[in-house]
Amino acid sequence: MMLHPDTDNSFKLSEDTFSMSERSYPMRETDIRHVLEIERLCFPVPWSRHSFLAELFNPNALSIVTTLWDPLEKDNVRAYSCNHIIGDELNILRMAVAPEARRLGLADRLLDMVMSLSGQKGATEAYLEVRPSNKPAISLYLKKGFQVIGIRPGYYPETGEDALIMMTKIKEIS
């Protein structure tokens, strides 16, 4: 982050702030408070703090957060993804972006990172479930090369909605 002193001794952001302001790293316990705020806005049945905490101690889990630098709050979690890598399968369990940070490409880049890291850990195929009504998510996954391979009837107990099962191959990391 580039900061330049102003004449009045306050600081202003340099022009390259935006490109330097996005950061992704493995989820930490201190991120969970922010993740829960986004989770509650995004999902009808949000995961609990305990669920996210359990992921941090699960050896098969890969949980990544993306922060955007915010002059008031410093690094501010704006997106996250929770995944399991079991054998050669990546299972994408959670992918969410805070409403005010959508359509900035955060999910696109986060998914690239998850696929790349899981490929390095030996995953060759990625799977996920998504609601047929969730057009933004389906559009994201289709853009990233996923295809619908099946339906899980009544998968979402709170609405009885079916889930689409989507899958893609993970490209080999050279």
Ligand SMILES: CC(C)(COP(=O)(O)OP(=O)(O)OC[C@H]1O[C@@H](n2cnc3c(N)ncnc32)[C@H](O)[C@@H]1OP(=O)(O)O)[C@@H](O)C(=O)NCCC(=O)NCCS
């Ligand atoms: C789905 C979600 C993760 C997308 O996050 P995002 O950061 O806004 O997505 P991006 O900006 O990276 O967009 C990537 C692609 O997703 C698709 N997309 C994202 N939002 C969309 C929308 N509102 N309508 C249509 N397509 C959309 C587009 O294909 C887009 O590519 P483009 O910009 O070239 O058109 C976000 O809307 C979200 O958190 N939704 C609530 C939680 C959720 O449903 N998670 C998925 C559960 S399976």
